[in-house]
Amino acid sequence: MDDSYSTHIAAPLDQELLYFWAIGDLHFRDHEQWKKLHTPRMAQMFDDLQTVWQEERRPAFCVFPGDLVERGALRNYELAKKQLAMYLKDMPFYPGIGNHEYLPEEDENAPHGIEEFVSTWAVPIRYAWLAGEDEGIVCIMLEQPDWFFPDRYELNMDVVFTPEALAFLDETLTAHAGRTAIIFAHCPLKNTVLDRDPVRNLDDDSLTRFFFVENSPAVRDILARHSNAALYICGHTHSGWGSPQLIHTETLGSHPLTHVNLMSPWYTGFHGPVKSDDDQTLVYRSDDPDMLASFAVHIYPQKAIIRVRDHRTQQWLAQWEVPSV
Template sequence: MLITQITDSHVLLGSRIAARFDTAAAFERLLESLRRQETKPDLILFSGDLGEDATPQEYAFVGAGLRGLEIPVLAVPGNHDAREPLWEALPDMLGRTDAGHLCVARDIGPLVVVGLDTIVPSAAHGEICPARLAWLRETLKSHAGRDVLIFQHHPPIDTGLDHLDSMGILSGREEFAGLVAEHGRVAAILCGHVHRSVHGTCGGAPVRVSPSASHQFAFDLRKGEPYRFSDEPAQFSMHLWHEGRGLVSHVVPVVTG
């Protein structure tokens, strides 16, 4: 199974982020790059920050582009997204719990794909609150003995990028790691938010953070340094999963020429 992961497109219509990044044009280049892939993916996972201002117009633009690819899409929100307008625009790509969190669980052949909503409304940091932990516990329990792939916006690890780690998951991370370890068959945890490719582990499972489909943040491990933009290209991830052999991941630059 071939899975494309897109993250952090931050689509903004009519202007540029930081007067520099035309993220709407970057999203169109991403779509063209995906159309040019010689091997068509079976599934697209969008790990948050679809839009910059969380407007219905942004989500309509993103939704139209994704549907035009004619590939199944699952998505979770990022810290720049808002649940209600996202749900109204893209209900076919999302799930929703009884508590209103945009979590989703789908059987994709032999693989169970679980999307976890980690956002805190109007905040940059994330959390996995008791309600979301309970939902995840029951979801994993109901798929005991199955291979599971989790995707979410905020990474459940410290990346060493100080300012970004201060906007990471600030509560529920240890409990989350415990659930991953208890299940024992989580192939990987796919994340975004950091605008860089980062690898780690959580609960014994690989954590793979995909770079942004629009713009990247600079690599800087100095304490107290704020994040800053870099000139690295827009990128996305391709994950190849084989039953019994796990997940192999590639980071791919957006190329349209």
């Protein structure tokens, strides 16, 4: 008998290792007109989620990879924290920082950094945690880079993962080589989720500047070297239902990696809150179709099952089965 062995017993192929819920950009904002439009959609989604979790079972956690707030003022974080505590009750959740967390409010004249994010959620901007059966899965949260140039009050429209973020990704995947890895980030990699109709330009997509990671080749090089990298889950584009490659599997190195783009429950496409004709109030302009969607993710030893639910109709829309190794 070989003296080298592991106390980790491989799970049967049909045994679920982890079940969690992934939710796209929420954009909480402590603004009265905003809340009148925003709160009913959030309540409808979370009410339906609680129903699903009671009828099926509770997931291990929820994850929100960025743009939890519309702008980075502390009052918006406080609202988001209060509302999520009410909606999720004691459900654990993992937040990420998106581009909107850096934006100032209308009554502010300087961008925000990471301080409000870190102090509100008590996590760093990039971090990892273990999950699932026998902690056999490592989850990695990467940060959206600062939306502003460091030396001037001007938006930087090139999304470039920092050397520190790339090193963290590489080192964490190496340290947990025996675990299935799920990567969360706000921004998609290039040439993943696409526009529903490029001629009419219905969506931001991963071929449009600012809506893909500029150094995607460097990210893919890292992921290609680590066969445990299984899923890359992101948001940012507010892609509408029917967007090509919303769920997209590619081969990196010798293994598959699946990209999951989370539709925003707040709005999809170029819709959502807009000024009224008299410029006095906010009104909500719906996409077609107007989906209020979030994603259930089930991880098995050799596959992942991803389900998307529309909370407006309280119906499951679709299910994908993708490789997890």
